Amino acid sequence: MTLSIWIIPGLILLILLTATYKRVPTYERFVEGGKEGIELAISLLPFLIGMMVSIAVFRASGAMEAIITIFEPVTALIGMPKELLPLAFIRPLSGTAALGMTSELIKTYGPDSFIGNLASTMQGSTDTTFYVITVYFGAVGIKKMGDALKVGLLADLVGIIASIIIVTIVFG
């Protein structure tokens, strides 16, 4: 998709032109906001090391291969490579675990492979349902969540199937 290479430069252009026109001190604001990025990245490190090591042990031992092979007939049914099953399962549960798993998949199969592109799309296109629901309902003290979890998980499933179809069309 050649359109993709225009999105980020286009956004930068739009932001800088508008900001300059409105006399925003662009460079100062940039540095100010960028500092937040340092904290954010550092705070992610323990999550990433923890999750990635655990997943790497599971994969290197051969246990992951043994388990996902059992589910191969199911994943083949919806056209999903069996390697992505653990990611699809963990995506709604933990964002950092999914991020660790996505890194593992991209590293093992290459970022531009079909699996790499599909893992990237799956990781980027939904959020961690359990986390969002726990944090938001927890903060306002609501215990009866109604249909929220059902709706979130069903939407995740649609997102995964949509990712498979779209990535197959674009990169397949």
Next chain:
Amino acid sequence: MVNIIWAMLAVIGIIFAAFNGTMKEVNEAIFATIDDAVMITLTMMGVLIFWLGLMRIAESAGLLQGLTNLFRPVVKKVFPEIPADHPALGYILSNMTANMFGLGNAATPMGLKAMKEMKELDSSGKASRSMITFLAINTSSITLIPTTVIAIRMKYGSVDPTAIIGTTIAATIFSTAAALIIDRYFHWKRTRVRRS
């Protein structure tokens, strides 16, 4: 839940390796992965600094606010139970725009404020219709620029790290649309049961 999954992955892996004769691979994997995680964080830090810096400019220039106003009429339709001038709508909109641009840190406080406002509107102590809709949108989260994924692709030498922006936007539109439709369906089911 996550605690158990995390511990079990490693425990099952090590026990499996003991029988499978892959303990050497497990050993290598542990230390290679620690190294990888640090390197990914460094790449990610660069991308995050750049992106959050740019977003701060966009915020100061009123671009995020402009986007918020653009979406207001649509969001009003999605939340029919919230009065047009209620502050909850404003928080919902800010939360959505922040999420769209990968500003999770800015999105969460806005989302929490939106939840508090919605609780004021419905004091039943149960999740209201608006809350369920809001969470449905949030869990499927409309993403425009998946910054962390782009960083990981860069780290592993992708020839085109941003190639997945298009597919991500397309997938996110599908899952958000599905979330809204499923939410409406469950709402319809709830009210139907109540009437009969």
